[in-house]
Structures are given as C-alpha cells and as structure tokens.
Amino acid sequence: MEKRAAILSAAKALFIRNAFAGTSMDAIAADAGVSKLTVYSHFGDKDNLFREVIRSRIQDLLPEETYFFDPQADIEETLLRVALTHARLDCNAETVGTFRAILSDCRQGNPRYGKLIWEEGAMRTHGLMERLLQQAVDAGKLDIDDVPHASVQFITLIKGNLMMRQMFGCTECPESYAREIETTARAGVKMFLRAYLPR
Incomplete structure (x- = not known):
C-alpha cells in the first residue's frame, strides 16, 4: 500500500506539471522510488494509472x-x-x-x-x-x-x-x-x- 500511495503521489505531481503526454512511466517510477515493473504491476498501464490518479484526487477532495x-x-x-x-x-x-x-x-x-x-x-x-x-x-x-x-x-x-x-x-x-x-x-x-x- 505504501508503494501504491507513492506511485499515485508521484503520478499526480507529474501529470499536473507535464500533462499526460509529457509524463512517462519511467519518470513516475523514479519519482516514486520504485521500479517501472512495480508501477505496471499495481496499475497495468498509463491510462489506468491516470484514471486512478483522477479518482483518488477527487475522492480526497470531494x-x-x-x-x-x-x-x-x-x-x-x-x-x-x-x-x-x-x-x-x-x-x-x-x-x-x-x-x-x-x-x-x-x-x-x-x-x-x-x-x-x-x-x-x-x-x-x-x-x-x-x-x-x-x-x-x-x-x-x-x-x-x-x-x-x-x-x-x-x-x-x-x-x-x-x-x-x-x-x-x-x-x-x-x-x-x-x-x-x-x-x-x-x-x-x-x-x-x-x-x-x-x-
């Protein structure tokens, strides 16, 4: 759960700063301090990760x-x-x-x-x-x-x-x-x- 939270946190920051197209799974993994394989094992692909970021962010705030x-x-x-x-x-x-x-x-x-x-x-x-x-x-x-x-x-x-x-x-x-x-x-x-x- 800690790794998942770290990945979501890194992805939130990078998607906001660089948009979807400018954010790579490598960059997310590096910022989260995990391997790219770990990112894929938790979220499957970039689209699913993006959806989870949006869902998590909105549920946190609203x-x-x-x-x-x-x-x-x-x-x-x-x-x-x-x-x-x-x-x-x-x-x-x-x-x-x-x-x-x-x-x-x-x-x-x-x-x-x-x-x-x-x-x-x-x-x-x-x-x-x-x-x-x-x-x-x-x-x-x-x-x-x-x-x-x-x-x-x-x-x-x-x-x-x-x-x-x-x-x-x-x-x-x-x-x-x-x-x-x-x-x-x-x-x-x-x-x-x-x-x-x-x-």
Missing part, C-alpha cells in the same frame, strides 16, 4: 460525505456546505493546473484523457449532487421538476466566472479572489433557493 443530506437540517446550510467546498476546490490553482494539462492533451489529439477526467470527476460529482437534490425534493425541502438540470444549474451558479479567470491567470490577489469565491458561492445558493424553494 468525499461522498460532502453530499450528505440530513432531512432535519436547514436546506440552505446543506447547500452552502456543498457550494463552498465545490467552489473552493474548482477554483483553486492546482485544480485549474490539472484542467490545463488535460486540455493540452486534448489539443494534441488525445480526447480520451479529457473523457477520463469527465467520467471520474464531473459525472461522479453531478451524480452525487443529483442524489442530494432528489432527497431534498422527496423530503419536501425543494420543489424541482428536473433534478439533473437543476444540478447543473447549481454547480454553475456557485462558481460564476471564477474558474475561467483562474484558468486565464486573471487572479492577481489571492486574498480578494478567495473572498470572491465565498461571496459567489453564497449568492449562488440564494439564487438557487429562490427558484426551487417550495412556494
């Missing part, structure tokens, strides 16, 4: 508990918990660095790597968000006809244009950017509730 629904809790507080966790993660420099690496590979004709991060990242988190919203609807906390569509709306509202600004390097002051992330997430939750609270 564990399933983030989307826990308590019918006794205030729905605004529940949504705010999710919103702040999501927005802070999606808009931070490391996450955006990962997206840049994926986009670099897609431009070089490797769209399957973008598909991997979509499946392990966005599809998973949207599924968990849909489950939470459906539970809230079933408990009478929200009134939503199209839960999958509302899930996309929620994720979009809480980030605004902040992730794109980070993508283009337009976040000169980290302190004010962090405040904007929180303000945008809170405003997004309020707007979402204005649309979906039971009348």
Whole structure:
C-alpha cells in the first residue's frame, strides 16, 4: 500500500506539471522510488494509472460525505456546505493546473484523457449532487421538476466566472479572489433557493 500511495503521489505531481503526454512511466517510477515493473504491476498501464490518479484526487477532495443530506437540517446550510467546498476546490490553482494539462492533451489529439477526467470527476460529482437534490425534493425541502438540470444549474451558479479567470491567470490577489469565491458561492445558493424553494 505504501508503494501504491507513492506511485499515485508521484503520478499526480507529474501529470499536473507535464500533462499526460509529457509524463512517462519511467519518470513516475523514479519519482516514486520504485521500479517501472512495480508501477505496471499495481496499475497495468498509463491510462489506468491516470484514471486512478483522477479518482483518488477527487475522492480526497470531494468525499461522498460532502453530499450528505440530513432531512432535519436547514436546506440552505446543506447547500452552502456543498457550494463552498465545490467552489473552493474548482477554483483553486492546482485544480485549474490539472484542467490545463488535460486540455493540452486534448489539443494534441488525445480526447480520451479529457473523457477520463469527465467520467471520474464531473459525472461522479453531478451524480452525487443529483442524489442530494432528489432527497431534498422527496423530503419536501425543494420543489424541482428536473433534478439533473437543476444540478447543473447549481454547480454553475456557485462558481460564476471564477474558474475561467483562474484558468486565464486573471487572479492577481489571492486574498480578494478567495473572498470572491465565498461571496459567489453564497449568492449562488440564494439564487438557487429562490427558484426551487417550495412556494
């Protein structure tokens, strides 16, 4: 397990820094302090290793508990918990660095790597968000006809244009950017509730 963790840690750093195409299994093995054979024995091939890196990273940062629904809790507080966790993660420099690496590979004709991060990242988190919203609807906390569509709306509202600004390097002051992330997430939750609270 220690070797597996070391390989995942090395792969995370190298994929972010060099993108998929620029990262070799030799480099991952060297950084992890293991043989290349050990890397292959744990993960099979580079595609599988990349998928595991994405899955591990997202589960570390957005564990399933983030989307826990308590019918006794205030729905605004529940949504705010999710919103702040999501927005802070999606808009931070490391996450955006990962997206840049994926986009670099897609431009070089490797769209399957973008598909991997979509499946392990966005599809998973949207599924968990849909489950939470459906539970809230079933408990009478929200009134939503199209839960999958509302899930996309929620994720979009809480980030605004902040992730794109980070993508283009337009976040000169980290302190004010962090405040904007929180303000945008809170405003997004309020707007979402204005649309979906039971009348």
